[in-house]
Amino acid sequence: MKKIVTIGEILVEIMSTERGNGFIGPVSLVGPFPSGAPAIFIDQAARFGQSCGMVGCVGADDFGRLNLERLKQDGVDISGIAIDPEYATGSAFVRYREDGSRDFVFNIKHSAAGLTALTDAARALIEGSDHLHVMGTSLFSPKMVDCVLEGIRLIKSKGGSVSFDPNVRAEMLDLPGLRQALETIFLQCDLFLPSGRELYLFAKATTEREAIAEILKSGVRAIVIKNGSEGATYHDCATTVRQRAFDVEEVDPTGAGDCFGATFVSCWLRGMAPADALRYAVASGARAVEKQGPMEGASSLAELDSFIANASAGSRS
Template sequence: MDPKGSKMLVTAGEILVEIMATRIGQTFLEPGPLVGPFPSGAPAIFIDQAARLGQACGMIAAVGADDFGTLNVERLKASGVDTSAIAMLSGVPTGTAFVRYAADGSRAFVYNIPLSASGHISTTPEARALLDRADHFHVMGSSLFSPVVIEVVEDAIRAVKAKGGTVSFDPNIRREMLDLPGMREALASVLASCDLFLPSGSELFLFAKAEDEAGAVAELLDRGVSTIVLKKGADGAVHYDRDGRTAMPAFAAEEIDPTGAGDCFGAGFVCAWLRGAGPAEALRVANACGALAVRAKGPMAGTGTLAEIQSLIETSQRESGR
């Protein structure tokens, strides 16, 4: 992948800290050991990974004027993200997510996002200036949690599309989120505007009537989505467009923490796509980002540099050739 990411990539949405239970099967109904805080938030993880790949990028967001907010902003700055449109607000806290893990590998969360600073995101003059430089806008479905943020996202899409830019969309939602006010309408609106669609597994069927993968993909391509990348976790990923289908297996990885892997995958694919990579190359980069992400404890702890991603790909290719 060409290391020069000259196009400006922008996202918007929630920033929070993540605090994790340390024992499998631990509950939040009684005191127990925790680890954190870790900088987090799906669009924040995405943009951190993009910056670590050398992509010019920035984020529209809001955090509290507190330690958690400072932790996140400093992390993003250190990775190379333009943080000029991240507002630090007094009187509201930075968002939080407390996470616990079950024996079957599933996770449960206690969130404070809509009532946090993330619920006060707005298109500030700084956000407008960032969008004036944007060539591509990325949407996380998890960010469409309130009408206020939906307005910011839709405003950003209009601004980028008006000057010939492109939009990518990762649904990143749970079924219970579909009943949030305005969520279904917002998802449909974003899908109608996106060029690159990045669903995970069954998310594909939230947006199509067909009950099989091929039928759902055909339906979405007919509706104007030019590229679909279906994430399949340990089974890799599949790229679809009107020229056909390209599948790529995942890289082997010892999973320590799955949080953020899909966000890192998305960043890897979008960055490669923006730099003109073909489907196979973009999928390899994305899969490598996802594999590195699960190897470290903490949502951003495993975001890899371009050199690290290329090293993983080259090492895997050498080993598979033996």
């Protein structure tokens, strides 16, 4: 089995129990939950039964221990995660607005997450892996960009593959050098996983069909477009596959796209047919939103098989 590695932020997430705008007054909170987009991704890959590991940094505090214990418990190789004795583990405070959008207060760049580096242990983990998954959220500083680019070089030098989920918050696009870094990573990725309009980040085309053709001509082997409640589509030079969304009751959408991506990448690396891989990925994202907390809805293969079977039975009745 091929081994996946990812590089990036490890956080705790603490969320308001009340919908509203921002944190300008006292609100009730719940958490902490283990979080961070690449951490959610790699936890889901491990839960799915994929060999995987992560490069990151946490503080020598309860928040760091919470994350490390969850990742290790679920099967993630944590040998590439450093523990800093001085800086606190990163954090994200989240509040949902009435329209479903979110307000965040992050401490990432100036937390232990910002100290992530390719230590000897991290390099050993990457060199022992076959695939690197890159998330745009992790490109929050020039140092992190350098870590990711070096990770890509190490993976590619041994014949490995790269997947890329741009997943970039709007405010990050103005960071110096970020657009160039995104384009550099895009040009080296084998599997591209944009959400909605992110499809056009690296394409001059104005229609979806033209953008897909342009991206595939650039050297990307496959594209998976996440469209939330509308499902997802897969494209390569020979195939297009569409998968509808599953009907579930949404409790917390945080982490759904990360779980989707981890499940698809795992299936893709196993050589699974695109239609089957897409079905598992959409099911994984659907199950993720049913639980409060970014990692709480991560699914095993058996759980996804049961979920899909029950959903199919419901659609026939």
